[in-house]
Amino acid sequence: MTIQQLFKTAPVTTLLLVSFIGLFIMQVLTGVDANNPSTEALLNWGANALPYTMQDQPWRLVSSAFLHIGLMHLLFNGFAMYFFGQVAEPMFGSAKFLALFLLSAIGGNLLNSYVTWQSLLDGTGQPGLSAGASGGIMGIGAALLITALFKISVNGMVLNLKSLIFIMGINLVYGFAVPGIDNAGHIGGAMTGLVIALAFAVAYRQRLAVALQNAAIYQNQTSHRYQTTYINQPPSIDSYSARQATDLDITDSRSDDAYTQSNTGTDAGSDINTVHANSITAKTPIKPSFIWQLLPWLAMLLISIGFVWWWQDIHYQILQILKAIE
Secondary structure: OOHHHHHHHOHHHHHHHHHHHHHHHHHHHOOOOOOOOOHHHHHHOOOEEHHHHOOOOOOHHHHHHHOOOOHHHHHHHHHHHHHHHHHHHHHHOHHHHHHHHHHHHHHHHHHHHHHHHHHHHHOOOOOOEEOOOHHHHHHHHHHHHHHHHOOOEEOOEEOOHHHHHHHHHHHHHHHHHOOOOOHHHHHHHHHHHHHHHHHHHHHHHHHHHHHHHHHHHHHHHHHHHHHHHHHOOOOOHHHHHHHHHHHOOOOOHHHHHHHHHHHHHHHHHHHHHHHHHHHOOOOOOOOOOHHHHHHHHHHHHHHHHHHHHHHHHHHHHHHHHHHHHO
């Protein structure tokens, strides 16, 4: 897929990839080592670090998602974003996809900071830093797992659940096997993506149920209209002849009988048409409840509020410890 095709299909994915690469090029042009950047350089460019992020620089929760530690780190995350983004963005929509990536990245960084803080309190760890889009990408991958589990399709295509589980499993195993990988960031991002995707899936199922009901109503009305063409027929020739004979004052008993039968048949036909017309009264198509359209956004709003509370909680704990030390 060319850049033009990718931009047309998944514009946010394309812009994210451009931002990753553009920021890396800017780092290298300013003298940062392309393969082994220093801690100072990473801090200057917005890496996530507990003493900074949890005090007066919470913006690092987002900026670190666009920063990568070396060329191989960039290539690995760039390929994963390309692979997941071109599928996930058309499925969720560009705005929701961007929100999913950012919230998953923030969730991963918050969990990393929480685990680091707890290890410092226990005396088993030390401050460190993290960077990379891995948390956001793991959130996107986890969201795709949910869509595959619920058999949500985009353009008639349903994702392969086994393949997604395999890819996600490799990422998690690789993170635990190789030293220095931000496992907490991966897990935090994946958990955030799972929660958000569940809201997407529930809303999708409700809209699908309404669409199926409307399709059934339309099919039922179409079937009744087809039958009406056979019921609403003109009076028979015999009925017409009977009326004509009556108009000419023919007193034959057979004509009287014919007239009586004609009236009975017409009344019966009218009754049938009336009942039939009542039975096919047009039903108004059901509209999906507005709450299902808002559900994904409400879920992301609640997650954002939870993240703010989580950051404030860790921030308050750090301030309390610093005061006690002083």
